[in-house]
Amino acid sequence: MPPAALRFRHVVKRRSGGAAHARAVLDGVDLDIAPGEIVGLAGINGAGKTTLLRCLLDFCPLDGGDISIAGAAHTHPSARRPLAYLPERFGPPAHLTGAEFLRYVQALHGQRADPAASTALLALLDLDADALRLAPRHYSKGMTQKLGLAATLLLDKDILVLDEPTSGLDPKARAQFRQALRRRGDAGAAVLMTSHALADAADLCDRIAILHAGRIVFAGTPTACMAAFGGADLEAAFLAAIA
Template structure:
């Protein structure tokens, strides 16, 4: 992203945002509610037009359909089509990327997400919101795209499932892929991310490793360092 400005009508949400996600890294986006995280993610995925600036995804404009061939996106509070069963959803998701359904891999990921494999045979009308999110995560991880974009993937997950998801994301990164995700759970950011960006009031206030942010502000936790960053005045 280079000097990206975006908003809704006359209301500007993102102000001259510059970001770059490197191959083989987990990159976290953190900010308060209303900071512009979801808008930023929508611009990355081509779901929201920018007013000015440039966004490239693997050398293609984010608004170019070709850019989406190399990424998989999971929105916040995802729920699949209620007319499908779990297996059908996974098969359709992978068919979009011209991939076969690997049932063994799906079952392994289901266990990491705290789902019994029998849940994959059930109709999605019987799923809770949490189960819908979990099967969305399974499908997204199975695409094996070079870039995953996840909006608040940890939201609503219990500690055991969060551990399973973090293990799956780490394995995905170790296979050479990149992951860009937003979260308000800073402890997860510190554990997972190679680098993070702090977005506040539509502006990027920090880009770097979680450790560097703590060291810079002399704080023992990422939460306290984050609060210091967003309390600083925006440079004129």
Template structure:
């Protein structure tokens, strides 16, 4: 079976900064819900951006479904919610989804139906006309809606529940559960460890640009402990 994500020797150095990635090797299998955990500045967002060729790695290779990510075709069937989503202010939510639907090549006759479905699911069907007038939570819900356009095989979620109220967070959890049921691969980058523990079947903990530990969730968290205590212990040990 082809891995959804295959990362080998990934190094990313920023000029005039210590932050980055320092040799990451990682394989995420198809259908896994994979958590990427780590303290602030560990390199999680850098890693996610390298997975989408938004950042050019200093060295190493990244493949999505067996194709090098530098090829745009590798990003077909990939949905992404960034940490701070930003849409063109002058478009409406519907137009944003239409633009993304066209970019991923959804058939024109089906597009309106798919968009209606996504807007209702994101509770944005009666949202203000322009994205400019959206609240932070609405922008995040729109980001989730665009990421799920066209039933992606791989979804990368960078802090998807930030800025969301409890109902919004529950909706995101439900959407991740649906993706898992559909057999899609999800890479989740979140600080909400209780959510991660509930949703993810595999995890990696990143610290100072390196993976400290990785594996199935039930192996990482021994019985009687929770993910938070395991995470804190590991980071404190790695930091010392």
């Protein structure tokens, strides 16, 4: 059986430089994401969602537990090669056009530009080819987010880590993003995404993991979440889970 694409075991991260008496932002997080699975990480502001992603990417050290990427320790740079990450506050370089930025990202990963794949993905995300001739400083918030999503998906990585990927997208763009991400999941990519848009998560994610008070208080399908907490929809179930 292949290893989990992402595995978090007893992950602890404290504030104040990890002092033993400091409050734990993450207090024993356990979570697995399998290849081909889309998992939505939900939680209130300050629950530790972004901190968990930062720990995964080795942007900050753990105070306990371990994280593995396809069976390898997350602290090894080579372990992160199959991973693509889109931060919540995505800001492309101001001196590049959108098209130059996409080529730059692919070059950083040692990939050659594939015009056919780029054209198909840009069409799926409804990213105007004419806009790619402009620098992103001229873009709207939604257009900038589409550029970040395009750069992430064009890399065709086996693992996608997305922090609030639908932020700034209008309803049409959200639907197009869900379609694009579902295709990646169906092709075998593992996806871990944070989201405050629980309706999107209910439509897209195979499983929902609710992070609250430093721990995963529920992990399962959206339907199972609603059944477990008696909610008429995922939002109501989420509120019951963290009550």
